[in-house]
Amino acid sequence: MLIQEKVTVGLGDRSYPVLIGEGLLASAGSLLAGCLPGNKVLIVTNPPVRALYGKMLQHSLQEAGYDVSLTLVPDGEQYKNLTTMAGLYDAAVAARLERSSTIVALGGGVAGDQAGFLAATFMRGIGFVQVPTTLLAQVDASVGGKTGVNHPRGKNLIGAFYQPRCVLVDPATLQTLPDREVGAGFAEAVKTALLGDEALFRFLEADPAAVQRRELGAITRLVAACCHTKAKVVAADEQEAGLRAVLNLGHTFGHAVETLTGYQVYRHGEAVAIGLVAACRLAETVTGLPAEVTGRVYRLLRAAGLPVSFPAFPAAAWRQAFSLDKKVSGSRVTFVLPTDIGLYPVLKHIPLDAAIKIIGRLTS
Amino acid sequence: MLIQEKVTVGLGDRSYPVLIGEGLLASAGSLLAGCLPGNKVLIVTNPPVRALYGKMLQHSLQEAGYDVSLTLVPDGEQYKNLTTMAGLYDAAVAARLERSSTIVALGGGVAGDQAGFLAATFMRGIGFVQVPTTLLAQVDASVGGKTGVNHPRGKNLIGAFYQPRCVLVDPATLQTLPDREVGAGFAEAVKTALLGDEALFRFLEADPAAVQRRELGAITRLVAACCHTKAKVVAADEQEAGLRAVLNLGHTFGHAVETLTGYQVYRHGEAVAIGLVAACRLAETVTGLPAEVTGRVYRLLRAAGLPVSFPAFPAAAWRQAFSLDKKVSGSRVTFVLPTDIGLYPVLKHIPLDAAIKIIGRLTS
Numbered sequence: 001m002l003i004q005e006k007v008t009v010g011l012g013d014r015s016y017p018v019l020i021g022e023g024l025l026a027s028a029g030s031l032l033a034g035c036l037p038g039n040k041v042l043i044v045t046n047p048p049v050r051a052l053y054g055k056m057l058q059h060s061l062q063e064a065g066y067d068v069s070l071t072l073v074p075d076g077e078q079y080k081n082l083t084t085m086a087g088l089y090d091a092a093v094a095a096r097l098e099r100s101s102t103i104v105a106l107g108g109g110v111a112g113d114q115a116g117f118l119a120a121t122f123m124r125g126i127g128f129v130q131v132p133t134t135l136l137a138q139v140d141a142s143v144g145g146k147t148g149v150n151h152p153r154g155k156n157l158i159g160a161f162y163q164p165r166c167v168l169v170d171p172a173t174l175q176t177l178p179d180r181e182v183g184a185g186f187a188e189a190v191k192t193a194l195l196g197d198e199a200l201f202r203f204l205e206a207d208p209a210a211v212q213r214r215e216l217g218a219i220t221r222l223v224a225a226c227c228h229t230k231a232k233v234v235a236a237d238e239q240e241a242g243l244r245a246v247l248n249l250g251h252t253f254g255h256a257v258e259t260l261t262g263y264q265v266y267r268h269g270e271a272v273a274i275g276l277v278a279a280c281r282l283a284e285t286v287t288g289l290p291a292e293v294t295g296r297v298y299r300l301l302r303a304a305g306l307p308v309s310f311p312a313f314p315a316a317a318w319r320q321a322f323s324l325d326k327k328v329s330g331s332r333v334t335f336v337l338p339t340d341i342g343l344y345p346v347l348k349h350i351p352l353d354a355a356i357k358i359i360g361r362l363t364s
Numbered sequence: 365m366l367i368q369e370k371v372t373v374g375l376g377d378r379s380y381p382v383l384i385g386e387g388l389l390a391s392a393g394s395l396l397a398g399c400l401p402g403n404k405v406l407i408v409t410n411p412p413v414r415a416l417y418g419k420m421l422q423h424s425l426q427e428a429g430y431d432v433s434l435t436l437v438p439d440g441e442q443y444k445n446l447t448t449m450a451g452l453y454d455a456a457v458a459a460r461l462e463r464s465s466t467i468v469a470l471g472g473g474v475a476g477d478q479a480g481f482l483a484a485t486f487m488r489g490i491g492f493v494q495v496p497t498t499l500l501a502q503v504d505a506s507v508g509g510k511t512g513v514n515h516p517r518g519k520n521l522i523g524a525f526y527q528p529r530c531v532l533v534d535p536a537t538l539q540t541l542p543d544r545e546v547g548a549g550f551a552e553a554v555k556t557a558l559l560g561d562e563a564l565f566r567f568l569e570a571d572p573a574a575v576q577r578r579e580l581g582a583i584t585r586l587v588a589a590c591c592h593t594k595a596k597v598v599a600a601d602e603q604e605a606g607l608r609a610v611l612n613l614g615h616t617f618g619h620a621v622e623t624l625t626g627y628q629v630y631r632h633g634e635a636v637a638i639g640l641v642a643a644c645r646l647a648e649t650v651t652g653l654p655a656e657v658t659g660r661v662y663r664l665l666r667a668a669g670l671p672v673s674f675p676a677f678p679a680a681a682w683r684q685a686f687s688l689d690k691k692v693s694g695s696r697v698t699f700v701l702p703t704d705i706g707l708y709p710v711l712k713h714i715p716l717d718a719a720i721k722i723i724g725r726l727t728s
Contacts, residue, residue: 086446089522124510124525148485154457160484160488
């Protein structure tokens with residue numbers, strides 16, 4: 001049996017399965033045959049991923065009788081914008097997609113975000129399937145229905161909530177993923193374990209390098225557990241009216257790090273690793289989080305080779321970086337603060353000064 | 365009492381009211397106070413409509429305590445594209461809109477389609493209100509949640525289904541609308557009466573020029589009846605999976621007319637008028653529609669000064685125009701054919717040749 005794990009994202013008539021298993025990519029055609037209405041499919045991927053897995057996916061879909069086209073988006077967050085979207089609309093027209101057609105995202109979060117926005121907005125919404133090939137996309141980006149592109153003035157400012165019909169995760173694709181990308185995905189997984197799955201946290205602590213060694217069993221368990229927790233949160237709050245904000249744990253500090261370093265120094269997951277430790281430290285003083293929890297988070301991230309200290313910038317620069325964040329109002333910032341390992345965090349409006357003091361203590 | 369009519373579009377937790385009444389525009393602020401969560405509003409309008417009604421709306425919203433910005437889109441279907449959208453995203457950023465903010469569309473269908481798509485996709489969806497100022501938008505475009513822009517290769521190819529929180533219709537705005545625009549809206553109203561409201565059809569027949577004379581009572585009745593019928597269809601089939609297609613009555617022929625004349629000769633509603641007569645004629649041979657019905661439709665449209673004959677083009681040109689339509693598969697075209705006045709039409713896949721023969725008989 002190819003499918004080792006199946007997680008259902010429960011959203012009423014838009015519920016969908018996340019299927020996880022080694023070799024799923026080569027069987028995509030038969031796995032999707034039941035859930036795609038039309039016979040036209042447009043694969044959206046990037047050049048390196050196409051070289052590795054494009055033919056396999058294309059062939060599998062063709063074998064199942066689909067009329068398959070493929071289009072490329074540049075690899076990199078800096079190209080995730082309206083200009084690239086315009087090219088995708090042209091590709092959808094050139095492929096003569098119809099209302100019953102399906103967009104298949106093959107790649108990481110950048111390809112998935114844009115392919116999803118294309119699916120959400122072409123002919124006012126056509127079919128969408130995610131085939132994530134990075135650990136970050138497998139544990140995080142491909143569940144939840146956030147799609148979109150960046151505006152020069154803000155990340156993901158243009159987009160839609162749009163759910164896929166199915167997510168296919170093949171852990172074997174991580175064999176070709178650079179170590180650093182695996183680490184970045186691992187940081188998001190630690191975040192998810194910290195906010196909602198103590199057993200997963202212990203599992204990661206027991207052998208922090210198993211995922212980095214690409215052990216399929218460990219990856220499968222990790223991906224399934226993360227999708228399960230995220231699905232639970234998303235099902236309760238699809239459009240981020242309340243609970244869903246807990247998924248931003250580590251991200252307020254993380255975004256500030258990314259902003260100040262111009263998105264050039266840290267991968268998103270690495271910035272989240274730094275942000276997680278900072279959120280724990282802040283929680284120690286605000287919500288009384290035991291220092292022991294911070295220690296465990298710190299050691300787990302370190303053991304996976306992730307950064308945990310802030311780069312050095314003057315306090316004024318941090319102040320400026322936070323003030324660009326959507327979560328700021330007045331002189332207070334909304335932080336997501338952990339309460340314990342495996343328990344939902346709480347949202348607190350903290351004076352900016354307190355946050356910047358924490359950063360001072362954590363600067364490398 | 366300002367509100368003369370209220371129609372509810374029933375879409376579960378996304379239901380919304382259409383309020384109709386003379387002078388509503390000047391009271392927009394207090395009318396909307398109950399349904400807009402945040403305090404920032406961005407009005408999207410075009411230069412002529414701003415000159416007429418921009419200040420009144422802006423003032424009314426400011427009086428109610430809203431922080432109001434206004435941005436312009438060029439007037440005309442040819443500017444309804446991704447380039448204009450990019451400018452709207454910039455305007456939304458410049459206005460510092462937040463997730464709780466609201467986009468207010470003030471104008472006709474073009475402004476509404478783009479403002480709606482902006483609301484649907486800025487920060488993955490913010491508030492949206494329609495204040496239609498053309499008859500076409502009042503009877504048709506502002507109900508149903510279709511938003512979007514054109515692609516060089518197809519109308520409304522990029523867009524989303526996105527419902528407003530409220531629609532405010534002030535029939536007094538038609539006093540400043542050119543006669544030809546009133547006629548174009550009248551054609552869509554005839555379509556709606558034909559497909560679902562016999563009493564409205566008789567009302568229009570009794571005095572076809574009352575709307576053209578801008579009689580407020582006639583306009584209010586017309587708008588309320590059209591919104592009611594459209595709301596009923598949309599509530600049953602929000603995303604055009606089935607029934608909603610009846611709203612395309614007259615549009616397959618109409619779109620072909622618009623395509624062949626490069627969108628330069630006829631207003632959309634005028635092309636629909638031509639299309640309605642053609643659909644009736646085709647229905648006579650396909651579904652046995654009594655010729656008497658065709659006659660009534662023909663006379664009503666003529667009495668309102670609308671075109672009812674096809675422009676002359678060779679059969680090959682018509683064939684080409686139809687083949688660009690989304691509703692074509694193979695050599696057959698899907699037509700919406702009336703069955704009687706006030707009854708839902710039926711969908712039929714007709715050989716292209718039969719349709720082109722009808723056109724030959726109706727060429728002026």
